[in-house]
Amino acid sequence: MKKTLLSSEYILLSHAFKEWLQLLNYSGGSVQVLPGHVQEFLYYQELQGKLSLNQLDATDATAFIRHLQQQTGERTGRPFSSGHINKYIQALNLFSQYIRETGRSNTGFVLERLPQIKGKPTWLTKREIKALYEVTGDSVLGIRDRAMLAVYYGCGLRLNEGASLELRDIISDRRLLHVRKGKRYKERYVPIAAKNYEELRLYMDYGRPLLLQEYKTEAFFIDANKGHAMQKQSLYVRIKQLVKQAKTKKKVGTHTLRHSIATHLLQSGMKLEKIQEFLGHGDLDSTQIYTHLANETL
Secondary structure (H helix, E strand, C coil): CCCCCCCHHHHHHHHHHHHHHHHCCCCHHHHHHHHHHHHHHHHHHHHCCCCCHHHCCHHHHHHHHHHHHCCECCCCCCECCHHHHHHHHHHHHHHHHHHHHCCCCCCCCCCCCCCCCCCCCCCCCHHHHHHHHHCCCCCHHHHHHHHHHHHHHHCCCCHHHHHCCEHHHEEHHHCEEEECCCHHHCCEEEECCHHHHHHHHHHHHHHHHHHHCCCCCCECCECCCCCCECCHHHHHHHHHHHHHHCCCCCCCCHHHHHHHHHHHHHHCCCCHHHHHHHHCCCCHHHHHHHHHHHHCCC
16 A cells, blocks of 8 residues: 655654654654554545544544455465554554544544454573573673573563663662663563672673773663664674574574563462563553463473
8 A cells, every 4th residue: 555645734643643652662663663554544544535634533443444454465465464454453543542642633543453363472491591591601791691681581671671771770779670661651660689680780890891991871781892882683683692502492582581581470479460560561461471371381
């Protein structure tokens, strides 16, 4: 579908919606993809002769979703999957929230997600986690690697949350990690277990200063060559390298470590509500999946 908008109002709306998502700290991928879906919706409205926001109503969003359900992918030639269309539904529901909260319109889209079969998230056993630690080594990079594992496994942070960490976010006297840039800009405090704190402390006192060189930054994770803050893609790639060195057969990323700690905490007897708080989930339904994972090994 062509996505080039003609209406200047829609063009401005699309840009403003993207900025709103950035302010709410949505991931870089969501900030790129969701406004694109909204642009397709607005372009479809232009084809229907609706060139202004005040011409839209809730039925327009429903009609657009029905339209998508009748389309096929250009590469596959198959109808769009429920998961694919649910991304559009997510985008339109957020767009509805945006235009109402900013007073641009009272129009509301309340679209129900389409049912879809979800696979269970991948997680690592404690033995597999131990194997990751064992390949880190004693070099400066090894010290940083263990700090990364302490953050992404030990504290269960999301990729972007870990990439946004600063030195001040490690609250040593209370053994807490302050997540300032959680999903949708929700802040939380995560307890740091004793062993994880040791790894973080070693990195802060010894590893980080060596990596920093003469460059000054408050970023927690430092690049190996330039002394600058590590970007989230670099953090992700480094974890993937550890997985490869540990000869782990599973498909593992930073989020796999998050799934793993949640499963291990549940297996150890922690209540689901506490795990929800630990992970920063907005509702208990998101945490419920770990009961199924934990039960698989009991």
